[in-house]
Amino acid sequence: MKHGEGAFRSASGIHDDILQGRSTATSVLEDSIRRIERLDPSVGAFLHCDFEGARTRASDLDRLVKKGSVEDLPLLGVPIAIKDNICVKGMPNTCGSRMLEGFRAPYQAHVIERLLEAGAVLVGKTNLDEFAMGSSTENSAFQVTHNPHDLERVPGGSSGGSAAAVAAGMVPLALGSDTGGSIRQPAALCGVVGFKPTYGTVSRYGLVAFASSLDQIGPFGASVLDVARISSVIVGKDHRDSTSVDTGPRDFPAALSRDISEMRIGVHRDHVDGIQDPGVRNCVETSIQSLRDAGARIVRLDDIDLLSKYAVPSYYIVATSEASSNLSRFDGMRFGPRETASALRDAYSGTRGKLFGEEVRRRILLGTFALSSGYHDAYYRKALQVRRLFMNAYTEAFSRADLIVGATSPVPAFPLGQKVKDPLTMYQCDVLTIPPSLAGLPSASVPCGNTPDGLPVGLQVTGPPLGDSSVLSLAFAFEQQSGLQGYLAPMAENAS
Amino acid sequence: MDDRTIDALARLARLEIDPKTGHQLGEQLTSILNHFDILQELNTEDVAPAPRPLDHEAPRREDKPLSSDCIDALRNNAPLDDEGHIEVPRVIE
Numbered sequence: 302m303k304h305g306e307g308a309f310r311s312a313s314g315i316h317d318d319i320l321q322g323r324s325t326a327t328s329v330l331e332d333s334i335r336r337i338e339r340l341d342p343s344v345g346a347f348l349h350c351d352f353e354g355a356r357t358r359a360s361d362l363d364r365l366v367k368k369g370s371v372e373d374l375p376l377l378g379v380p381i382a383i384k385d386n387i388c389v390k391g392m393p394n395t396c397g398s399r400m401l402e403g404f405r406a407p408y409q410a411h412v413i414e415r416l417l418e419a420g421a422v423l424v425g426k427t428n429l430d431e432f433a434m435g436s437s438t439e440n441s442a443f444q445v446t447h448n449p450h451d452l453e454r455v456p457g458g459s460s461g462g463s464a465a466a467v468a469a470g471m472v473p474l475a476l477g478s479d480t481g482g483s484i485r486q487p488a489a490l491c492g493v494v495g496f497k498p499t500y501g502t503v504s505r506y507g508l509v510a511f512a513s514s515l516d517q518i519g520p521f522g523a524s525v526l527d528v529a530r531i532s533s534v535i536v537g538k539d540h541r542d543s544t545s546v547d548t549g550p551r552d553f554p555a556a557l558s559r560d561i562s563e564m565r566i567g568v569h570r571d572h573v574d575g576i577q578d579p580g581v582r583n584c585v586e587t588s589i590q591s592l593r594d595a596g597a598r599i600v601r602l603d604d605i606d607l608l609s610k611y612a613v614p615s616y617y618i619v620a621t622s623e624a625s626s627n628l629s630r631f632d633g634m635r636f637g638p639r640e641t642a643s644a645l646r647d648a649y650s651g652t653r654g655k656l657f658g659e660e661v662r663r664r665i666l667l668g669t670f671a672l673s674s675g676y677h678d679a680y681y682r683k684a685l686q687v688r689r690l691f692m693n694a695y696t697e698a699f700s701r702a703d704l705i706v707g708a709t710s711p712v713p714a715f716p717l718g719q720k721v722k723d724p725l726t727m728y729q730c731d732v733l734t735i736p737p738s739l740a741g742l743p744s745a746s747v748p749c750g751n752t753p754d755g756l757p758v759g760l761q762v763t764g765p766p767l768g769d770s771s772v773l774s775l776a777f778a779f780e781q782q783s784g785l786q787g788y789l790a791p792m793a794e795n796a797s
Numbered sequence: 798m799d800d801r802t803i804d805a806l807a808r809l810a811r812l813e814i815d816p817k818t819g820h821q822l823g824e825q826l827t828s829i830l831n832h833f834d835i836l837q838e839l840n841t842e843d844v845a846p847a848p849r850p851l852d853h854e855a856p857r858r859e860d861k862p863l864s865s866d867c868i869d870a871l872r873n874n875a876p877l878d879d880e881g882h883i884e885v886p887r888v889i890e
Contacts, residue, residue: 407870500850514849543855614833625810632811634885639876645886646811654813662812666803667826669810683836685846690839692847725829741850766851 308336308470308794309787312379312527313554315473316420319366319378326359326366326378330422333380336471337424339796345446346456346466348385349393350425355380358422374420375534381416382466382475385426386433387518388507389413392423396509397431397441400656404636410507411542412476412518412535419534424472427462431658432628433483433511435459436730439721440660447717448491449790450757454714457487457730460521464491467521470793474531475521480512481616482709482734484519485746489709489759492748492788494528494776495521499767500741501546504539512623513544515616515738524786525747525777529553532769548767559774562596565702566775569602571609572707572733572761580752585708588749588760591782592706600702607694611687612735613728618671618684619739625668628661663724691739699765704775708733709746709759733761743769747776748785757788798823798830 310329318324334352341347362378365371383389386396388406390413395401409417416423430440438446438461446461448454449469456465460477464487467475477484479497488495497519505516518535522528533554538547568589576582593599633639633652640651657665671680698705711733720727737744743766746759760779764772780786800816803823807814814822877884 404874405870407867407874540856540858544849544851546851546853608839611836611839614836617829618833618836629811633876635871635883636874637876642886645888647813648886649811650807650813653811654807657812662814663822663825665810665812666806666822667829669806670798670802670826670830673806673809679837680833682846683841685848686841686844687836687839688850689844689847690841692850724825725832739850 308789308796309523310473311524311787312376312473312522312530315379316375316377320373326362326422327356329378330355330359330380330424333424333472336469336796340469340471340792343447343452344449344465344469345444346427346462346469346471347382347425348395348397348428348443348462351392351423355422355424362420362422375530376416377420379421379474380424380472381421382424382427382463382472383413384429384460384463384475384477386429386478386509387412387476389423389426392426394426394509395443396433397429397443398656398658398661399442399638400631401637403638408507411504411539413507415535415537427460427466427475429462430459431661432509433459433478433480434624434660434664436482436486436727437721438462439717440658442658445717448714449792450492450755451714454716454756455490457490457710457714459483461487463521464488464493464495467491467493467523468790468793470789470796473523474527476518477521478508479517479519479738480515480620481738482731484521485734485744485759485761486710486730488521488746490714490757492757492790493521493523494525494745494747495519496528496532496745496773497737497743498532498536498769499546499743501544502536502548502767502769504542504545506539506541510627512620513627514623515620523789525773525780526554526557529557529773529777532773551770553770553773556770557774557777559778561592561775561778564597564704564775565600566592566597567600567602567698567702567705569605569607569705569707571607576708576711578712580754580756581708581711581713581758584750584752584758585760588779588783589706592779595778595782602698602702602705605694605697607698607736608687608691609732609736612732612739615684615687615691616731616735616739617667617728618680619688621664621668622671622681623668625665625672628665660724688739691736695740695742695765704768704771705763707761709761713752713756713758737763742766743772745772745776747780748788749779749783798827
């Protein structure tokens with residue numbers, strides 16, 4: 302469904318309307334609140350809403366606009382939802398876990414500081430798999446999030462709440478975090494744009510750590526232009542994150558209009574021909590053909606071993622090893638509830654055993670095993686060596702192609718409950734998004750059509766390190782061609 | 798992965814797990830690790846491990862004291878707080 306004057310309001314449109322007096326931050330916010338109140342009871346995207354705080358903020362912005370004392374803020378009056386593992390001062394930050402029930406963030410994450418400086422209005426925190434561990438958002442300790450395109454299906458994960466909030470037109474933009482695909486996969490399953498910037502270009506300060514060498518904050522939006530706009534705001538050096546990369550100012554929207562015929566676009570069978578689901582495969586093949594028709598040079602990379610069958614094992618060993626260490630801070634002493642015990646060690650074990658959910662406990666044990674004496678070299682070290690092989694394979698691929706395209710997810714949105722009891726099957730959902738994560742590459746998912754059942758399919762565009770601008774440019778060019786800009790779920794249109 | 802191994806891992810990870818759940822977890826982890834053993838077929842001799850995706854050295858900040866303005870907020874998040882201190886169970890027997 303294409304939306305023009307219906308549910309979809311672009312961030313740039315909101316910004317222009319407010320600045321030129323055609324609208325106010327308050328009226329934009331009230332529209333967003335109405336949508337949340339009407340649709341979220343059936344979607345379950347939000348864990349916490351702060352409408353009063355958002356109203357105060359919007360009215361402050363309106364006063365500044367009236368006085369003429371507001372600078373040209375790129376996200377002026379744009380309502381934004383935040384995944385509930387990114388700290389917003391004074392708001393809950395549960396990470397979808399009982400372990401952090403009642404916790405309120407004592408400080409702002411770096412990205413939140415940047416959004417507020419840019420004039421954004423924060424409406425609330427969105428649901429996620431517990432500690433961002435999952436691919437369906439079913440691992441949240443608090444609620445199930447439903448896919449706005451089909452309420453009986455998952456929105457993907459782990460940033461499923463953010464993807465669903467955008468797909469249902471509740472907010473034009475949202476932030477998520479991506480460790481092995483947690484932005485791109487839900488973006489694909491919910492039919493919105495999701496972008497994982499190059500590792501290190503967006504500060505992780507204030508993001509609750511899952512796997513520190515993989516975690517990356519990034520945006521969701523209903524158009525590539527909106528995603529480019531917010532990406533320019535959140536990228537940048539931050540001394541509080543030791544892995545932060547100084548890229549200098551990035552004006553992604555200004556760089557979007559590149560000539561597609563200048564681009565060499567790599568295609569690999571593992572990400573296209575090898576896709577088992579015919580609905581997904583057809584959409585991706587048609588997308589590649591349309592890029593070819595538009596003058597892009599398609600380069601087959603089939604002779605390079607992209608190591609696809611090793612992606613899930615290597616990623617899950619690295620990620621769970623890091624998680625077993627990162628999550629040791631959750632012991633019931635400094636935040637969240639605590640299980641009473643007379644000895645410290647019993648209090649730790651009791652609290653963690655009771656308050657962590659099943660998937661988190663499974664991953665902590667897996668990571669503890671991979672790091673333990675006698676197994677470290679065979680599992681953790683081996684996985685890091687394989688990670689190097691992934692990086693080498695991409696170096697070879699990017700010597701012949703400027704960008705790589707393929708499917709984001711091997712399957713469209715699946716029914717709630719279908720995979721949640723089978724961890725290995727669930728892990729396979731990430732098989733196409735994991736390789737760019739292991740190599741720290743910029744990668745986006747952009748809607749590329751629907752399966753015969755009407756479920757959205759995403760096209761993944763991946764670039765070399767710091768090739769974020771090129772990734773967004775190709776996603777933009779594709780979006781212009783496909784006409785899927787501002788594509789939202791039918792429920793969003795019905796709520797207009 | 799047998800019950801004893803799960804028990805040892807749970808102790809290392811400070812996770813209280815009842816025996817029935819531990820047994821189920823052991824079966825699941827065995828199945829996952831069997832699948833992950835596919836990595837062993839790759840020759841990684843002389844391949845340097847890549848603990849992070851970017852090969853740059855972590856910068857060091859200047860060693861100087863910084864003030865913190867969120868002590869009260871941190872205390873408010875603690876489950877047990879007594880006169881400015883976070884209360885914990887007995888540490889020394």
